[in-house]
Amino acid sequence: MTVYIDPPAWPGHGRLWSHLVSDVSYEELHAFAERLGLPRRAFERDHYDVPAERYADAVTAGAVEVRSREVVRLLRAAGLRRPKGHFRNA
Numbered sequence: 001m002t003v004y005i006d007p008p009a010w011p012g013h014g015r016l017w018s019h020l021v022s023d024v025s026y027e028e029l030h031a032f033a034e035r036l037g038l039p040r041r042a043f044e045r046d047h048y049d050v051p052a053e054r055y056a057d058a059v060t061a062g063a064v065e066v067r068s069r070e071v072v073r074l075l076r077a078a079g080l081r082r083p084k085g086h087f088r089n090a
Contacts, residue, residue, distance in 0.1 A: 003032045005063040006071045008052035018055050019071050020048040020063060023078040036061055045082040046075055 002023060008016040020038075022029035030040070033048045036058060042048045050058055059065060066074070075081040 004066045006068040016052040018050040023074045
């Protein structure tokens with residue numbers, strides 16, 4: 001099982017955020033997020049938004065650190081990319 005996370009560089013709600021993705025399945029991603037204690041509402045189309053203060057927790061739990069542009073490449077290669085306009089939850 002491999003999930004990936006980019007650096008917390010995305011601003012929103014007064015914080016910086018990372019994106020947590022899987023290159024295998026949404027089920028794998030949801031299971032990892034659940035083990036981290038991330039709420040399901042943090043799932044957006046094809047990734048979880050992870051606040052900067054939880055970044056180290058995700059890496060310690062096994063998320064592989066990648067650059068932000070790699071996140072989209074991984075999702076596309078796996079056929080899991082859902083551009084805006086798709087439904088929110090899987």
